[in-house]
Structures are given as structure tokens and as C-alpha cells.
Amino acid sequence: MIKEELNFEIPQFKGTMVPGKFQRSMRHCILLQLIRMSFFGLRSIGIIILNIKNEHEK
Amino acid sequence: MAQIVIMGAGVAGHTTATFLKKWLGSKHEVVVVTPNSHWNWIPSNIWVGVGRMTKEQVVFPLAPIYTKAGIDFRQAKALSIHPEGDRESEKPYINILYTGQNKENQEEKLHYDYLVNATGPKLQFGATEGLGIDNQLGEHTVSVCTADHALHANVKMQKMFEKARAGEKQKVIIGTSHGTCTCQGAAFEYILNVEHEANRAGVRDNIEFKWISNEPELGDFGMGGMHLGNMGYVMGAKLLGESLFAERGIQWILNAHVSNVESKKLQYEQVDGNMGEEEFDFAMLIPAFRGVGLQAYDKNENDITDKLFMPNGFMRVDGDYTQKPYAEWKASDWPSTYQSPLYKNIFAAGIAFAPPHPISEPQQSPNGTVITPAPPRTGMPAGTIGKAVASSIKNMILEGDKAKLHAISMAEMGAICVASAGVGFKEGQAISFTVYPIVKDFEKYPGTGRDTSRTYGEIGVSGHWIKLALHYLFIYKAKLKFGWTLIPE
Ligand SMILES: Cc1cc2nc3c(=O)[nH]c(=O)nc-3n(C[C@H](O)[C@H](O)[C@H](O)COP(=O)(O)OP(=O)(O)OC[C@H]3O[C@@H](n4cnc5c(N)ncnc54)[C@H](O)[C@@H]3O)c2cc1C
Numbered sequence: 377m378i379k380e381e382l383n384f385e386i387p388q389f390k391g392t393m394v395p396g397k398f399q400r401s402m403r404h405c406i407l408l409q410l411i412r413m414s415f416f417g418l419r420s421i422g423i424i425i426l427n428i429k430n431e432h433e434k
Numbered sequence: 435m436a437q438i439v440i441m442g443a444g445v446a447g448h449t450t451a452t453f454l455k456k457w458l459g460s461k462h463e464v465v466v467v468t469p470n471s472h473w474n475w476i477p478s479n480i481w482v483g484v485g486r487m488t489k490e491q492v493v494f495p496l497a498p499i500y501t502k503a504g505i506d507f508r509q510a511k512a513l514s515i516h517p518e519g520d521r522e523s524e525k526p527y528i529n530i531l532y533t534g535q536n537k538e539n540q541e542e543k544l545h546y547d548y549l550v551n552a553t554g555p556k557l558q559f560g561a562t563e564g565l566g567i568d569n570q571l572g573e574h575t576v577s578v579c580t581a582d583h584a585l586h587a588n589v590k591m592q593k594m595f596e597k598a599r600a601g602e603k604q605k606v607i608i609g610t611s612h613g614t615c616t617c618q619g620a621a622f623e624y625i626l627n628v629e630h631e632a633n634r635a636g637v638r639d640n641i642e643f644k645w646i647s648n649e650p651e652l653g654d655f656g657m658g659g660m661h662l663g664n665m666g667y668v669m670g671a672k673l674l675g676e677s678l679f680a681e682r683g684i685q686w687i688l689n690a691h692v693s694n695v696e697s698k699k700l701q702y703e704q705v706d707g708n709m710g711e712e713e714f715d716f717a718m719l720i721p722a723f724r725g726v727g728l729q730a731y732d733k734n735e736n737d738i739t740d741k742l743f744m745p746n747g748f749m750r751v752d753g754d755y756t757q758k759p760y761a762e763w764k765a766s767d768w769p770s771t772y773q774s775p776l777y778k779n780i781f782a783a784g785i786a787f788a789p790p791h792p793i794s795e796p797q798q799s800p801n802g803t804v805i806t807p808a809p810p811r812t813g814m815p816a817g818t819i820g821k822a823v824a825s826s827i828k829n830m831i832l833e834g835d836k837a838k839l840h841a842i843s844m845a846e847m848g849a850i851c852v853a854s855a856g857v858g859f860k861e862g863q864a865i866s867f868t869v870y871p872i873v874k875d876f877e878k879y880p881g882t883g884r885d886t887s888r889t890y891g892e893i894g895v896s897g898h899w900i901k902l903a904l905h906y907l908f909i910y911k912a913k914l915k916f917g918w919t920l921i922p923e
Contacts, residue, residue: 382680392680393673403894404860413896419868422888423848424922426870427818430846431825433838434771 436462436831439528439546441512441728443468443496444476445813446784447552448912449820449923450827455505456919457828465506465544469533471495473912474581477813478905480620482584483718484591484627486857489581492905494913503914508544509534515549515742517777518733526779548827551749551782552820555723562611564695565721574695575717578624579617587718591628594716598637607700607714609646612722613691613805616656618647619812621720622675623854628718629682630856630863644712645679645686646702646719648805650797652676652686656807658794658874661882662867662891668882674891678855678865687712689797691805692719707800723808725749725786741776748788750775755788760795765845765875767791772823773839779830781823784816789844793873813908814849815872817923818842845873848888852901855893864897 382394395403402408436458440451443466455464472493481487500507510530519525527545532538557579559566566572576587598604608625610618625645632638645652653659653671660671679686689705700719701711725747730739743749753769767790774780782788789809796806822840829837848870855863868890874883882889911921 382683386680386685388676388685389680391673392677394677394681403863406860406895409894409896409899412892412894413899416866416868416892416896416900419888419890420850423850423868423870426848426888427842427923431818431822431840431842434841 436547437465437545438462438548438550438827439465439467439544440550440552441467441528442552442554442784442786443470443473444552444554444784445816446554446786446820447550448473449817450550450552450783450824451505452503452914453821453824453919454827455503457824458831460504462831463506464504465508465546466496466500467508467510467512467528467530467544468496469509469511471497471509471534473499475905475909475912476579477901479578479581479584480623480627480854481857482581483576483578483587483624484631484857485588486627486631489585492581494909499912499914508532508542510537510542512553512728513541514729514731515780516731516733517549517742517780520731520733520735524733526777547779548830549780550823550827551728551780551786552784553726553728554785556726556747558612558722558724561722561724562692562695562719564700565611565692565719571721572695574697575719577721578620578718579720590716591631594641595632595635595637597715598632598640599635601640604641604715605644605713606641607644607646607712607717607719609687609719610648610807611692611695611719613648613803614808615648615720615722616808616810617720617723618649618655618807619810619851619853621647621718622655624718625684626678626682626853626855627857629684643682643684644714645684646690646692646700646712647686647688648690648807649688650705650794651688652679654794654807656792656794656810657869657872658883660867660869660889660891661884661886662889663886664890664892668886671891674865678893689805691799691803695719703799703801703803703805705797705799705805723785725788742774742780744788746788749782749786751782751787753788753790755790763791765843765871765873765877768843768845768873770841770843770846771826771839772819773826781826783820783823785811787811787819809844809873811844812849812851814851814923815844815847818847821923843873845871845875847872852897852904854898854901857898859899860895862895862898863893864901865891865893866897866900867891
């Protein structure tokens with residue numbers, strides 16, 4: 377389903393934020409997604425380091 | 435020589451057993467007791483459930499791995515714990531019942547010096563009328579909780595697609611059953627994947643999709659929701675969840691406890707007292723989870739199950755289990771060492787430990803039905819806790835009385851979650867999240883309870899690549915292949 381086909385009259389859908397064609401294509405743009413993946417990788421490493429740091433002796 | 439017995443070979447038990455064996459070597463004995471002959475990478479069951487992976491891709495046999503590692507593997511189910519031994523001997527032991535290794539239905543006494551309960555959840559289909567009996571799935575709905583369930587779910591899904599292809603309108607309902615269910619994330623992934631496959635199969639127009647869950651709002655996931663930082667904005671997961679559903683034309687029923695399931699029909703009760711009914715052609719409802727039903731006895735064979743376990747069957751550890759109102763819940767209520775307060779040589783890891791309370795705000799219907807998601811204990815915390823428990827036991831064995839325990843509570847722990855929204859190298863998608871900490875800490879992070887610079891989410895095909903990479907990476911790690919210890923939990 378794309379934005380243009382959406383029925384915002386369905387009450388549950390009224391307050392939502394739905395991407396248009398361009399935004400949707402960005403989700404599948406290989407180059408952009410490779411960059412996003414690298415950033416997510418860095419964020420994940422941050423979480424792993426935090427978990428190691430927060431483990432303490434008791 | 436110390437003997438360490440680990441009950442359960444899922445994410446937590448396998449992690450504890452393999453690290454203990456690596457650190458302690460042949461001087462001490464590590465025994466794994468588990469009824470399953472195969473290890474299952476459960477997150478990928480979603481893809482088996484839509485026919486995009488085979489069962490063989492998500493499981494592998496445990497025996498050769500344990501033989502190679504020098505771990506004593508017993509394909510058996512633990513029945514009872516005797517932490518003080520019995521009238522004949524003071525040596526603690528567990529009773530086990532073999533399920534394989536040509537010893538089916540034989541009982542055995544297994545002594546231990548240290549015991550780890552990593553038995554995960556019992557899938558309690560029987561808690562919802564018509565969903566199944568005890569831990570057996572019934573005939574009206576499907577499940578993706580085990581690889582076999584997922585195979586069966588795919589067969590049913592394909593049949594439903596065939597009808598849709600023939601022009602018959604179909605209705606799909608996916609979500610949680612009981613008001614106290616957890617694991618909303620798995621159901622969320624499944625509905626998005628089934629919808630994605632319906633599009634691929636060209637039958638989407640003939641299928642209506644509906645989500646049903648006990649969550650107070652979409653995006654709650656049993657974690658009291660999330661506020662996700664992204665591109666300089668902080669956004670509630672409610673908006674993300676609703677937008678993802680709106681984009682796909684999926685409507686939702688929230689605050690719901692499914693009270694009854696029949697052929698092609700379910701009834702539910704909501705927090706506001708509303709009673710509803712929905713018809714369906716295909717439904718996947720996550721069952722309620724509880725502990726696997728281990729019993730415990732003291733040396734005089736008096737039943738002490740209620741001392742070791744909470745009424746929901748999960749093991750009491752070092753958490754604060756005092757009943758208190760939501761406003762008084764604290765991050766410090768959460769356990770950090772996972773050691774039994776009664777027996778210092780017993781630990782629980784992964785889903786098997788009893789959380790002190792939910793993370794989401796508790797709710798009840800006017801009839802008194804509790805409709806509150808239970809807290810999730812996903813793969814990353816299960817593995818992290820499993821490794822911390824292994825470190826503590828190693829210290830206790832090597833350092834004796836002066837040993838320090840390794841501690842990390844879910845209120846100090848972050849998690850990485852990747853929720854699949856469809857398979858495909860180019861057309862696949864997933865929502866990638868990082869959450870820190872898992873349990874909200876309003877004292878440290880007033881407002882949202884979490885660090886919004888570290889709680890983050892985005893959707894895209896890269897999420898799918900990450901999820902696929904994690905599938906191979908964790909199976910590689912679980913098979914103890916070269917460098918496995920370098921792969922984080
Ligand atoms: C469909 C689905 C998708 C999921 N997706 C994700 C995801 O994408 N990411 C994520 O992080 N988490 C996900 N999860 C959650 C994740 O699977 C769990 O967090 C994780 O498996 C918990 O590990 P555990 O070791 O505590 O329990 P389990 O993995 O369930 O292991 C329990 C073990 O105990 C054994 N056992 C049971 N009874 C006994 C007994 N009496 N004696 C001895 N052994 C026993 C079982 O056979 C099993 O080996 C998903 C869960 C489901 C159901």
C-alpha cells in the first residue's frame with residue numbers, strides 16, 4: 377500500500393505519519409542503507425560496551 | 435572437581451554451559467540437561483512461519499557440539515530440585531526424565547555442586563480456552579514459538595493464500611492471547627511478515643489484517659513503550675507502531691485479553707469492560723508464558739516449591755518481590771546476580787528468573803481480569819545474564835568463600851532488537867532498535883525512564899540485512915566455531 381492509497385478516514389489511521397513514495401524508496405536505497413547500517417552498527421557496539429562496563433562485581 | 439548442572443539449552447543455558455566449560459576446562463564437569471535434541475535460533479522461526487527459511491536452517495543437533503566441547507549432554511527433562519539432598523545423602527541433586535539418547539522415560543538422580551535454571555518458558559496454550567491444552571497448541575490457531583509450530587503455521591498460511599488467490603476474502607488476526615502475555619515483538623514481526631508475503635503472492639487485496647494484543651498502546655512491547663531518538667527527533671514507539679500498521683492497512687485491537695478461541699472465531703475482553711468478538715480464517719496468537727513447573731523438596735522431602743519459585747513458576751532470585759503499587763516500582767527492584775536467596779549455589783538465567791513486576795503499567799478490567807503485558811526477556815539479556823552467571827560460578831569455584839559475583843540488572847542493561855518486517859535482499863525491511871536501559875529508570879532518566887540518545891529506532895532494508903547477519907552469526911557462535919567467544923551476546 378502506498379500513501380496515495382491510504383484511507384486516513386479510518387479513525388485509527390488519522391494520527392499516523394506515513395511515508396510518501398520518495399521516503400519509501402529511501403528505505404530500499406542500497407547506498408543510503410549501507411550508511412544507515414554502519415551507524416546502527418556503531419550504536420550497537422556502544423550498547424555492547426555499556427553492557428560490559430555496567431557488569432560489576434558484587 | 436565441581437559438577438555444574440545447567441537445566442535448559444536455549445540462549446541462556448547454552449551460553450552459561452559453553453563459557454563455563456571454556457573457562458574451567460577438564461578440571462570441572464559441566465552437564466547440560468535439556469529435553470530438546472536440537473538448538474533452535476528462535477528469532478528466525480518467524481521466517482520459517484512464512485516459508486522463507488526451512489526448519490533445518492534454524493536448528494542444529496546439540497550432541498556433536500557438546501561432545502566436542504567436553505560437555506556432558508543429557509537429553510532429558512528436569513523434574514525436581516533437591517537442594518539439600520534427601521534422607522540418604524546431603525548432596526544436592528535434581529531428578530531428570532530422559533526424552534532421548536535411547537533412555538526415553540527413564541528417571542535419574544543427577545548430583546550437582548552448582549545448578550543453573552535456564553529452562554525458559556512453558557508455552558501455556560491451555561491458559562486460554564480453545565487455544566490448546568496445557569502446553570499443546572490446539573487446532574484453531576497457529577504458533578511460531580517453536581520451529582515445528584512455525585512449519586505448521588506456514589502450511590496453514592499457504593492454504594489461506596490459495597483461498598485468497600481463488601478470490602475468497604480472508605481475515606487474518608495476529609497478536610497475543612492471554613491478558614498477561616509477553617513476546618508481543620514476535621507477533622508484531624509475524625503480522626508484518628505475513629502481510630509482506632501476501633503482497634509478494636499478489637493476494638493482499640483479498641486479505642484483511644488485524645492485530646490484537648494486551649498492550650495499552652501499540653509499541654508498548656511489554657516495556658512500557660519507548661521513546662526513540664532519530665534524526666534529531668524523539669518519537670514515541672506508539673506513533674511508529676501505528677504508522678507502520680497504517681501504512682500497511684492493518685487495524686488493531688488493544689488492551690485485550692482473548693478469553694475464548696473457537697473454530698474461526700475468538701472472543702475478547704478489554705480493559706474498559708468491552709466484550710468483543712472477531713472472526714478469522716488464519717490466526718497466530720502468542721500463548722501465556724509461565725515457568726516449566728519444576729518442583730523443589732527439602733531433605734525431609736517436604737515440598738518447598740513455593741520458596742524457590744514464584745506462583746507463576748519462575749525462579750525467585752535476588753530481586754525485590756514485595757508487592758507494591760506502580761508508583762513505587764524502582765529500577766533497583768530488578769535482580770542483578772540471579773542467585774537464589776535460599777541456596778547460594780543455585781542461579782536462574784534468561785526467561786527462567788522471576789521478574790519482580792512488569793515494566794508496563796498494570797491494568798485490570800472491571801471484571802478483575804489482569805490485562806498487563808509481562809516484561810520481555812529477549813535474546814540479548816538472556817545471553818548477557820547467562821554469561822554473568824557463568825562468571826559468578828567460575829569465581830565461586832576458583833576463589834571459594836571470598837568470591838565476588840558478577841552483577842548486571844536489566845535496569846543497567848541495553849538491548850539491540852531487530853524486528854523483521856519482511857524478507858528479501860532488496861525488498862525486505864526491518865525495524866532496528868537499540869534500547870537503554872531495558873527496564874525504565876525514572877530516577878536516572880526522568881521523563882521517559884530511558885536514555886533517549888541511546889534508545890533509537892529506524893526502518894529500512896538494512897535492518898533486514900542485520901537480522902539475516904545475526905541469524906548466521908549467532909548460529910555460528912552457538913556451534914562454537916572458531917572465534918565464537920569474540921561474538922558478543
Ligand atoms: C517467535 C519468537 C521470536 C523471537 N524473536 C526474538 C528476536 O528477534 N530477538 C530477541 O532477542 N529475542 C527474540 N525472541 C525471544 C528469545 O527467543 C528468548 O528471549 C530467548 O529464547 C530466551 O532464552 P532462554 O534461554 O531463557 O529460553 P529458551 O531459549 O526458551 O530455552 C529454554 C530451554 O530450556 C529447555 N527446557 C524446558 N523445560 C525444561 C526442563 N524441565 N528441564 C530442562 N530443560 C528444559 C528448553 O527445551 C530450552 O532448551 C523471540 C521469541 C519467539 C518465541
